[in-house]
Amino acid sequence: MAKFIKETKEGTLLFIHVQPKAKKNAIEGIDEWRGRLKVKVKAPPVEGKANKEVVKFFSKLLGAEVEIVKGETSREKDLLVKGLKAEDVRKKLGL
Numbered sequence: 562m563a564k565f566i567k568e569t570k571e572g573t574l575l576f577i578h579v580q581p582k583a584k585k586n587a588i589e590g591i592d593e594w595r596g597r598l599k600v601k602v603k604a605p606p607v608e609g610k611a612n613k614e615v616v617k618f619f620s621k622l623l624g625a626e627v628e629i630v631k632g633e634t635s636r637e638k639d640l641l642v643k644g645l646k647a648e649d650v651r652k653k654l655g656l
Contacts, residue, residue: 563656564596568647574630575619575640575650581611586618588654597637598654609633615640623653 567574576597580589583601592599604614612629615638619627625645632638642650 563591563651565591565598566647566650569641572625572641572643573645573647573650575642577615577638577640579611579615579636579638581606581636586614591656595637612638623650 565576567576577600578592578595578597580599580601582605583603585601586603587601589599589601591597600615600618602611602614602618604610612633616627616629619640619642623642623645626643628641628643630639630641645653
């Protein structure tokens with residue numbers, strides 16, 4: 562089982578590391594050292610813009626409701642993907 566993904570009663574937790582101010586929104590791969598999924602977003606880390614972009618990006622990608630449950634002000638964030646199993650999330654992310 563991958564370290565960056567964990568199934569819970571509410572859905573699936575995704576542990577990510579965000580790099581703001583990128584050229585485009587993209588999943589960069591897996592940071593084995595941190596045990597997190599590396600994600601780039603276009604938005605700058607001001608006034609919650611990067612957070613909104615992360616939520617929007619993953620919601621669209623996974624077709625599910627996504628919320629940040631930990632790490633609002635950090636680059637390392639924990640996302641909750643509601644109503645999807647870990648296996649479904651992994652498939653939709655192509656991992």
